[in-house]
Amino acid sequence: AQKVTQAQTEISVVEKEDVTLDCVYETRDTTYYLFWYKQPPSGELVFLIRRNSFDEQNEISGRYSWNFQKSTSSFNFTITASQVVDSAVYFCALSAPEDSSYKLIFGSGTRLLVRP
Amino acid sequence: DGGITQSPKYLFRKEGQNVTLSCEQNLNHDAMYWYRQDPGQGLRLIYYSQIVNDFQKGDIAEGYSVSREKKESFPLTVTSAQKNPTAFYLCASSMWVGQSLEQYFGPGTRLTVT
Numbered sequence: 001a002q003k004v005t006q007a008q009t010e011i012s013v014v015e016k017e018d019v020t021l022d023c024v025y026e027t028r029d030t031t032y033y034l035f036w037y038k039q040p041p042s043g044e045l046v047f048l049i050r051r052n053s054f055d056e057q058n059e060i061s062g063r064y065s066w067n068f069q070k071s072t073s074s075f076n077f078t079i080t081a082s083q084v085v086d087s088a089v090y091f092c093a094l095s096a097p098e099d100s101s102y103k104l105i106f107g108s109g110t111r112l113l114v115r116p
Numbered sequence: 117d118g119g120i121t122q123s124p125k126y127l128f129r130k131e132g133q134n135v136t137l138s139c140e141q142n143l144n145h146d147a148m149y150w151y152r153q154d155p156g157q158g159l160r161l162i163y164y165s166q167i168v169n170d171f172q173k174g175d176i177a178e179g180y181s182v183s184r185e186k187k188e189s190f191p192l193t194v195t196s197a198q199k200n201p202t203a204f205y206l207c208a209s210s211m212w213v214g215q216s217l218e219q220y221f222g223p224g225t226r227l228t229v230t
Contacts (some may be wrong), residue, residue: 104149
């Protein structure tokens with residue numbers, strides 16, 4: 001069975017603070033893909049990152065960084081020096097060939113509120 | 117511009133009526149998906165299609181139907197059998213690029229049934 005858990009329902013920080021959003025996944029497949037999406041109030045899903053299971057290098061993109069650890073089945077997302085525009089719901093997702101569909105399995109999301 | 121379009125953005129219907137949500141993509145993607153999102157929750161898969169003229173049920177297919185007559189189009193019909201149709205509906209498509217899976221989402225349709 002495949003599952004994604006985002007234990008943090010809501011996080012509130014003050015602007016310029018660093019914040020880490022946790023994501024833990026479960027899959028029996030050895031090849032899989034992990035994603036992070038941002039959903040602002042307008043509703044569309046904005047793609048942030050895709051990570052393949054065979055690439056464990058961490059990634060940094062501006063103020064965003066991702067820590068992928070297969071040993072703990074985690075794919076955490078850190079925003080450095082948060083800004084009010086970072087306020088949104090963030091989803092972690094998993095895609096694996098459990099039934100050859102590669103459909104996305106989403107976590108329940110973490111709502112991030114960045115206060116000025 | 118390449119992308120996924122969903123129309124309309126907002127849709128209102130009376131209970132008991134069927135309604136069809138449009139999803140079109142010009143990305144030449146083979147696979148397309150429909151997800152449902154309820155307030156404060158993640159997305160759940162309704163139906164997906166990996167190739168024209170073929171589609172499979174997702175986790176919450178009851179009360180919904182789809183068709184995939186063209187590669188570009190994957191309309192979703194919300195039937196009167198769907199007990200709680202009010203939700204935000206997102207369409208997605210994906211394809212392989214080398215060893216990577218590219219996934220894209222449309223802007224969504226917010227359906228309200230009263």
